[in-house]
Amino acid sequence: xxxxxxxxxxxxxxxxxxxxxxxxxxxxxxxxxxxxxxxxxxxxxxxxxxxxxxxxxxxxxxxxxxxxxxxxxxxxxxxxxxxxxxxxxxxxxxxxxxxxxxxxxxxxxxxxxxxxxxxxxxxxxx
Amino acid sequence: xxxxxxxxxxxxxxxxxxxxxxxxxxxxxxxxxxxxxxxxxxxxxxxxxxxxxxxxxxxxxxxxxxxxxxxxxxxxxxxxxxxxxxxxxxxxxxxxxxxxxxxxxxx
Numbered sequence: 091x092x093x094x095x096x097x098x099x100x101x102x103x104x105x106x107x108x109x110x111x112x113x114x115x116x117x118x119x120x121x122x123x124x125x126x127x128x129x130x131x132x133x134x135x136x137x138x139x140x141x142x143x144x145x146x147x148x149x150x151x152x153x154x155x156x157x158x159x160x161x162x163x164x165x166x167x168x169x170x171x172x173x174x175x176x177x178x179x180x181x182x183x184x185x186x187x188x189x190x191x192x193x194x195x196x197x198x199x200x201x202x203x204x205x206x207x208x209x210x211x212x213x214x215x216x
Numbered sequence: 217x218x219x220x221x222x223x224x225x226x227x228x229x230x231x232x233x234x235x236x237x238x239x240x241x242x243x244x245x246x247x248x249x250x251x252x253x254x255x256x257x258x259x260x261x262x263x264x265x266x267x268x269x270x271x272x273x274x275x276x277x278x279x280x281x282x283x284x285x286x287x288x289x290x291x292x293x294x295x296x297x298x299x300x301x302x303x304x305x306x307x308x309x310x311x312x313x314x315x316x317x318x319x320x321x322x323x
Contacts, residue, residue: 125312127260135252135260135303137312149310152217185259200307202250202265209259 092116092205094186099210106176110210112169112186117205120144120164123189125203126171128182128212136182139171140189154180176214183209218242218306222315228323235291237318239304244284248308251280251289254317255300263302264289296322 098110112124126138139160140149148160159172169186187203219242229235239249247267252260262271264280267287277292291298299322304315 134316135254135305135314137305137314140310140312151311200248200265201269202252202262202271202305202307203260204262204265204271206259206261 092188094188094205094207096184096186096207096210099184099212101213101215102176103216104177104214106214108173108176108212110171110173110184110186110212112171112207114167114169114188117188119162119167123191123200124160124162124169125187125189126160126169127185127187127203127206128180129185129209130182138184141169173212176212178214181212181214183211185209217311218245218309218313220304220306220313220315222302222304222318224318225316226319226321228321229291229294230323231296232293233323235294235298235320237289237302237320239282239287239289239315241285241287241306245306245308247283248306249280249282249287250305250307252303252305253298253300254303260303291320294320294322 093115095113102108123142125140128136128138141160145162157175161170186207188205190201192199221240223238249267251264254260268280279290281288301317301319303317
């Protein structure tokens with residue numbers, strides 16, 4: 091069974107730091123790009139960050155750029171999100187999601203996000 | 217940033233009737249568009265990618281269409297288990313962006 095399990099969410103004060111983890115199983119983790127997506131309870135979805143299969147290409151939402159860092163350890167089948175200088179507006183449920191793709195020449199073809207974890211809750215509050 | 221706008225915000229449909237959801241992009245995203253279904257307390261589920269390609273195990277009553285800036289998701293015969301919020305999302309350019317969602321409810 092293909093599974094993603096997030097962990098590390100917690101209550102943290104504004105300005106604090108947190109590290110989220112996403113454990114993958116049931117597929118060859120090292121072959122897939124990964125995303126972090128967040129959702130404020132009762133609100134919509136917001137893409138946060140992307141990391142390529144090899145970890146050499148990173149993308150961030152403007153709202154987290156310079157504060158969040160995505161990384162992965164393919165030997166441990168794990169994805170991470172290092173979150174610094176946390177703000178009230180970072181409060182959300184954080185999902186990791188698998189991002190399948192194919193490369194033809196210099197172009198990457200994506201196919202949406204086909205597997206999602208159940209999320210881990212981050213609350214930023216004093 | 218490409219802004220995705222979904223309409224309507226809420227769609228009330230009788231069981232067995234057709235539901236048509238719309239998604240508009242602020243600039244062309246070609247066919248680089250996905251649709252997700254999210255039920256309460258659950259993570260999103262991929263329904264469509266490439267605007268019109270169905271994800272695995274997708275019931276045939278779901279179909280997607282469009283390209284460029286205008287897209288639709290159609291549920292040909294609404295079932296009670298289709299009650300959910302539906303999101304479109306473009307992956308044509310960074311940052312990837314979602315629409316605000318359409319809530320489908322039973323009339």
